[in-house]
Amino acid sequence: MRIAVDGMGGDHAPVEVVKGCVYAINELDIEILILGKKEVLETELTKYQFDKNKIHIRHTNEAITNEDKPVQGIKSKKDSSMVVGLDMVKNKEVDAFISAGNTGALLAGSLFRVGRIKGIDRPAIGSVYPTKKGISLLVDAGANVECKPRNLMEFSLMGRIYVEKVFGRNSPKVGIVNIGNEKGKGNQLVKDSSELLFKKCPNFIGSVEAREIPDGIVDVIVCDGFVGNVILKLTEGVAMNMLSMMKEQFQKKIQYKIGAIMLKPAFREFKKILDYTEYGGAPLLGVDGVVIKAHGSSNAKAIKNAIRQAVSFVENNVVELIKDEIFKTGDEDSGK
Amino acid sequence: MRIAVDGMGGDHAPVEVVKGCVYAINELDIEILILGKKEVLETELTKYQFDKNKIHIRHTNEAITNEDKPVQGIKSKKDSSMVVGLDMVKNKEVDAFISAGNTGALLAGSLFRVGRIKGIDRPAIGSVYPTKKGISLLVDAGANVECKPRNLMEFSLMGRIYVEKVFGRNSPKVGIVNIGNEKGKGNQLVKDSSELLFKKCPNFIGSVEAREIPDGIVDVIVCDGFVGNVILKLTEGVAMNMLSMMKEQFQKKIQYKIGAIMLKPAFREFKKILDYTEYGGAPLLGVDGVVIKAHGSSNAKAIKNAIRQAVSFVENNVVELIKDEIFKTGDEDSGK
Numbered sequence: 001m002r003i004a005v006d007g008m009g010g011d012h013a014p015v016e017v018v019k020g021c022v023y024a025i026n027e028l029d030i031e032i033l034i035l036g037k038k039e040v041l042e043t044e045l046t047k048y049q050f051d052k053n054k055i056h057i058r059h060t061n062e063a064i065t066n067e068d069k070p071v072q073g074i075k076s077k078k079d080s081s082m083v084v085g086l087d088m089v090k091n092k093e094v095d096a097f098i099s100a101g102n103t104g105a106l107l108a109g110s111l112f113r114v115g116r117i118k119g120i121d122r123p124a125i126g127s128v129y130p131t132k133k134g135i136s137l138l139v140d141a142g143a144n145v146e147c148k149p150r151n152l153m154e155f156s157l158m159g160r161i162y163v164e165k166v167f168g169r170n171s172p173k174v175g176i177v178n179i180g181n182e183k184g185k186g187n188q189l190v191k192d193s194s195e196l197l198f199k200k201c202p203n204f205i206g207s208v209e210a211r212e213i214p215d216g217i218v219d220v221i222v223c224d225g226f227v228g229n230v231i232l233k234l235t236e237g238v239a240m241n242m243l244s245m246m247k248e249q250f251q252k253k254i255q256y257k258i259g260a261i262m263l264k265p266a267f268r269e270f271k272k273i274l275d276y277t278e279y280g281g282a283p284l285l286g287v288d289g290v291v292i293k294a295h296g297s298s299n300a301k302a303i304k305n306a307i308r309q310a311v312s313f314v315e316n317n318v319v320e321l322i323k324d325e326i327f328k329t330g331d332e333d334s335g336k
Numbered sequence: 337m338r339i340a341v342d343g344m345g346g347d348h349a350p351v352e353v354v355k356g357c358v359y360a361i362n363e364l365d366i367e368i369l370i371l372g373k374k375e376v377l378e379t380e381l382t383k384y385q386f387d388k389n390k391i392h393i394r395h396t397n398e399a400i401t402n403e404d405k406p407v408q409g410i411k412s413k414k415d416s417s418m419v420v421g422l423d424m425v426k427n428k429e430v431d432a433f434i435s436a437g438n439t440g441a442l443l444a445g446s447l448f449r450v451g452r453i454k455g456i457d458r459p460a461i462g463s464v465y466p467t468k469k470g471i472s473l474l475v476d477a478g479a480n481v482e483c484k485p486r487n488l489m490e491f492s493l494m495g496r497i498y499v500e501k502v503f504g505r506n507s508p509k510v511g512i513v514n515i516g517n518e519k520g521k522g523n524q525l526v527k528d529s530s531e532l533l534f535k536k537c538p539n540f541i542g543s544v545e546a547r548e549i550p551d552g553i554v555d556v557i558v559c560d561g562f563v564g565n566v567i568l569k570l571t572e573g574v575a576m577n578m579l580s581m582m583k584e585q586f587q588k589k590i591q592y593k594i595g596a597i598m599l600k601p602a603f604r605e606f607k608k609i610l611d612y613t614e615y616g617g618a619p620l621l622g623v624d625g626v627v628i629k630a631h632g633s634s635n636a637k638a639i640k641n642a643i644r645q646a647v648s649f650v651e652n653n654v655v656e657l658i659k660d661e662i663f664k665t666g667d668e669d670s671g672k
Contacts, residue, residue: 132577142515145523179478179565187481187562210570214577226523229515230563231570234546238574241468241550245609249602259598266585266592273581 001029003310004094007036008063008081009101011297017100018044020303025054027304028311033094035060035081060084063101066296070104074112082106086113089289096290096310098281100298107143110287117319119326122151123286124225125293126162127232128279131216137163138221141282142229152176152193152222156201157329158285158322159220165316166283166309172219174201175208177227189224197222200329239274243267277302280309286322290314337365339646340430343372344399344417345437347633353436354380356639361390363640364647369430371396371417396420399437402632406440410448418442422449425625432626432646434617436634443479446623453655455662458487459622460561461629462498463568464615467552473499474557477618478565488512488529488558492537493665494621494658495556501652502619502645508555510537511544513563525560533558536665575610579603613638616645622658626650 005021007014014036021032022045031054034041038059045055062080064073074083085097086109099106107125116123124140139155140147156174163172176194178186185207186194197204208218213231223231250260260267272278280302281294290313294306313319341357343350350372357368358381367390370377374395381391398416400409410419421433422445435442443461452459463477475491476483492510499508512530514522521543522530533540544554549567559567586596596603608614616638617630626649630642649655 132581145515177566179481179562179569190562209573210566210568211573211576213570214573226515226526227563227566230513230546230566232546233515234549234567234570235574237545237547237550238571239578240547242575242578245468246602246606249606250599252602255598256602259595259602262591262595263586263599266582266588266595270582270585 001311001314002031002033002094003307004033004035004058004085004088004097005303005307006081006085006097006099006101007034007041008060009099010294011100012299013100014040014044016298016300017303019048019300020298020307021055022048022050023300023304024307025050028308030054030307030311031056032307033058033088035085036063058084064105066102068102068105070102070108073102073105074109082109083113086110086291089291090114095314096292098292098294098303098306098310100294100296100303103142103293103296106291106293107284110284110291114287114289114291117286117288117323117326120154120158120286120322122147122154123284124151124155124158125282126159126285127228127282128276129213129221129232129235130273130279131214133216135167135279136213136216136219136221137167138223138228138231139285140223140225140228141232142225143284144225147189147224149189149193149196152189152224153196153200154286154326156197156204156220156222157325159222160201160203161321161325162283162285162318163219165318165321166312167219169219171203174204174220174222175206175218177210177213177221177223177231178207179209181207181209243271277305279305281306283309283313288319290319337647337650338367338369338430339643340369340371340394340421340424340433341639341643342417342421342433342435342437343370343377344396345435346630347436348635349436350376350380352634352636353639355384355636356634356643357391358384358386359636359640360643361386364644366390366643366647367392368643369394369424371421372399394420400441402438404438404441406438406444409438409441410445418445419449422446422627425627426450431650432628434628434630434639434642434646436617436630436632436639439478439629439632442627442629443620446620446625446627450623450625450627453622453624453659453662456490456494456622456658458483458490459620460487460491460494461618462495462621463564463618464612465549465557465568465571466609466615467550469552471503471615472549472552472555472557473503474559474564474567475621476559476561476564477568478561479620480561483525483560485525485529485532488525488560489532489536490622490662492533492540492556492558493661495558496537496539497657497661498619498621498654499555501654501657502648503555505555507539509553510540510556510558511542511554513546513549513557513559513567514543515545517543517545579607613641615641617642619645619649624655626655
């Protein structure tokens with residue numbers, strides 16, 4: 001399997017990206033193509049011992065930054081690591097592409113250069129959400145800020161397949177984010193989508209209140225991209241804020257300080273549960289190829305885990321399965 | 337000052353409601369009218385020593401439950417504690433009404449029986465949000481699941497006045513919940529509302545990412561009621577889930593158990609920060625009278641604090657100030 005990795009994308013590129021690639025080939029039976037400035041990437045690679053047949057560099061002249069406007073960046077920077085990587089997916093020169101760079105640009109580029117799966121109206125970002133029971137997948141995590149019921153139906157279908165295959169979970173349960181469980185609750189989008197999902201989506205359990213999301217009561221959490229992005233970022237904000245407020249509290253007495261020292265390893269274990277680097281990246285679902293968005297602040301471990309996730313995405317034929325499923329269920333609603 | 341309290345509303349009514357009323361008259365210079373089944377309320381009151389001139393009972397035959405459909409409940413149960421309480425606000429027999437009962441019914445009842453402030457299109461629920469810096473006010477916390485820019489403008493204006501007067505904060509900052517700070521981010525509602533708010537709302541600082549909400553970077557957090565409800569409930573869910581996951585973690589080793597015992601008072605202090613009972617209830621902003629929704633699971637302390645909040649709401653003339661402000665700024669946009 002050949003995986004392309006954006007060597008110029010992310011807050012800690014190229015250092016952590018290159019290191020992550022080295023970690024990945026030591027653990028996985030794959031070949032990696034790192035895209036970006038040749039000199040820079042080569043210098044980074046000299047730091048490590050690794051099988052030279054397994055990592056190659058493909059020079060690109062440009063890089064899309066977080067300051068670039070998504071569509072404009074993709075259209076103007078044809079020789080950027082991101083555009084070249086996406087073209088390689090399109091042309092089947094590689095099996096997958098991973099980038100920790102500009103999310104909007106990666107999404108726009110996936111649409112323009114790789115294309116949508118036929119029958120999918122809007123691709124979405126799936127994001128791993130850590131819960132009490134393990135992990136859930138949140139779709140859409142921010143790609144589509146305005147949605148129609150049809151979109152949420154597609155998010156459910158794609159999320160379900162992804163969770164079944166990549167997380168290895170049988171008959172994953174799907175729920176829609178709502179402000180209550182009672183019938184008639186919610187805005188028009190949620191009401192109309194629920195109606196459609198009850199008809200079309202196996203294992204759709206209906207509404208999930210935001211309070212229940214961290215309990216992991218469903219495997220796939222479906223919502224529009226605005227709400228999804230709020231959920232992801234608020235969860236991060238609340239968790240970080242709680243830990244920092246606790247830390248402050250623990251400084252107030254010597255007894256607390258000692259207690260906190262005794263609990264340090266427990267806190268460390270606990271933080272691991274919340275740590276996105278453990279879970280890899282966010283798949284772009286509905287794109288006609290395997291594209292993974294790694295977190296912007298990815299370190300080497302996060303990059304390695306995103307690569308591992310891409311491998312599972314490819315091996316489990318998720319794109320083909322989505323195609324089959326959308327062909328089966330989507331036709332009659334394609335106008336909605 | 338005379339305050340009416342719904343003796344039949346809330347998970348712990350009438351026991352905790354009556355107790356909360358007794359606490360309140362011991363701390364505040366007010367008279368309370370508790371509404372509900374006379375026999376039941378009288379039995380509860382016999383448990384306490386208090387100034388008999390300060391608490392009275394007004395018998396009502398019916399009670400609106402959480403199972404009642406809001407509009408239907410208000411229309412059919414004319415002799416319920418909730419409808420009678422709201423009518424007393426309307427007729428100025430009391431200065432304020434507090435209920436821990438059915439939120440939807442209280443909102444519908446406030447609209448039908450008390451009425452909106454002239455010029456306000458949609459009243460909203462303001463909810464206290466605990467942050468690192470203290471508290472912010474979130475508007476709308478769930479009253480309006482579909483909004484127009486005009487509504488968010490009104491939420492900002494009302495929230496700003498409430499925070500200034502009731503929280504006693506000078507020139508409160510207002511921010512709109514968005515999925516990023518960059519210009520052009522957000523769904524259509526947020527983009528259009530931001531444009532309007534920059535023109536009309538003093539101290540509007542623009543977008544606030546969900547991640548930043550718990551940091552308390554603004555005093556008034558504005559969003560539609562769907563998003564607001566998700567924010568409130570997710571915050572509760574994440575916080576509760578984190579504490580329960582930590583607790584589990586702390587059981588794993590004897591060292592952790594000891595550390596946890598040493599930190600127990602620190603955790604207790606910390607939980608207080610998150611505890612809604614400390615902050616009172618949620619004001620219904622835009623209603624032409626003072627109505628406070630106390631949390632459904634309110635205990636006596638929460639009821640007492642909701643009463644205290646109502647007193648401050650009344651004393652500071654917030655309803656009149658909103659009327660003046662909406663008259664000044666609202667006219668030219670009233671069609672939007």
